Amino acid sequence: MRIPCPICGERDRREFYYKGAAVALDRPGPDAGEAAWDAYVYLRENPAGRTRELWYHEGGCGAWLVVTRDTVSHEIFGAELAGEADV
């Protein structure tokens, strides 16, 4: 798998650390309640197909990326900087 880092270009998957579903960008407020925090920390859609994920370019520029990827075929459709991504 090769991930197209917007800063560094296409790089081997080994340069990246996988965080998980991009739900992590949508952090609830401190008083959002137990259900919201449960959904944020633990519950996952876990789709078989296209999904948006957070990857960290640990062995490169150090940017957090939102990668759109297919979990069945491992095809990667694109990557954008997490700071510029829609939540």
Added chain:
Amino acid sequence: MRFSGLRVLWEGLTGNRGWEPHWRDPAPKSEYDVVIIGGGGHGLSTAYYLAREHGITNVAVLEKGYLGGGNVGRNTTIVRANYGLPGNSEFYSHSLKLWEGLEQELNYNVMMSQRGVLNLFHSDGQRDAFARRGNAMVNQGDDAILLDREGVRRLVPYLDFDNARFPVHGGLFHPRGGTARHDAVAWGYARGADRRGVDLIQNCEVTGIDIENGRVRGVQTTRGAIRAGKVGIVVAGRSSQVAAMAGMRLPIESHVLQAFVTEGLKPVIDHVVTFGMGHFYISQSDKGGLVFGGDIDMYASYAARGNLPAVEHVMEAGMTLMPMIGKARVLRSWGGIMDMSPDGSPIIDRTDVEGLYLNCGWNYGGFKAVPASGHCFAHLMATDRYHEAATGFRLDRFRTGYGIIDEEGTGAQHNLH
């Protein structure tokens, strides 16, 4: 048809004409008392124990592919009870006891081989951790022997003991652990369930779960609607998709775990051996192939195959620990889809829907759990009470924060197990 040595001899002398299919191939009925979704190891053992322990025989197991075509046939066949935390300890201890009687129980040769599991350690800190784990195992009533370097050398002289980076300091030996023939476990439970009246229905994919007024009424399938009083979801890596049919979102991420087998070799590895400083564990099958595996590929995946970085890591770890296997040729590799939970421990519980039960979250350790998982899940579905060996596997432990079973001590978070 009962299996025995005499029967094998007789069939051998008479042209093997008397063998019969091990189970029927029934069409689905319109209604069952219990429907089990998923015809893998856990689903089949659940159906078996529903019939055997609770007399509930009007049961269907619905399998979208063929029986045992998923993870129960895609693992490294290791059986062990070497867990350290309450919640897990009593459960895997229970499972190992069921394993030990399984062949007689099922009248089926599952090739249970208690050859011993040896977990190696490579530092003082790791020795302390293993000593503690061994004590927990002994307290649970299972067996554990802390071996020093020379003790390990007597068992497995072929390791690279003086590896410059990860010298072998000793190991925790679990003599009652070992391996079993994975396919035969699925087939044995399938045959046992079928003989007690359970309908095993293959090529039947569940496409919907019918719920009325908070109570499950049945399922929709590719072979028609089936009404059911109770429904159990036992679908491993596909848990999120099936639970979504009931409007649920689970604390599960699906990941691929790879395993490998070499060409057949003469007997060389007599135990199950695990590397303490890299992801590598190995045993030798009765056919002679070295069967080994490592860690998950570490990103969400439904592909029943893996990527090369994980292959490279496993091979490197193997060569670090036992350079003698370097010239063995790898025949095949495969991947299974693991239902990873945030704390690395499973879920056997009710759901918010009355009559709908959930069994998932087996991470990369589902095979050894097959007997106890089915035994405890059947107990829960039949009696609506938790089996005493599976009181800790609550679905709500993540929401409440109470009862997290984090065996690895890395934190209850996705991507850490």
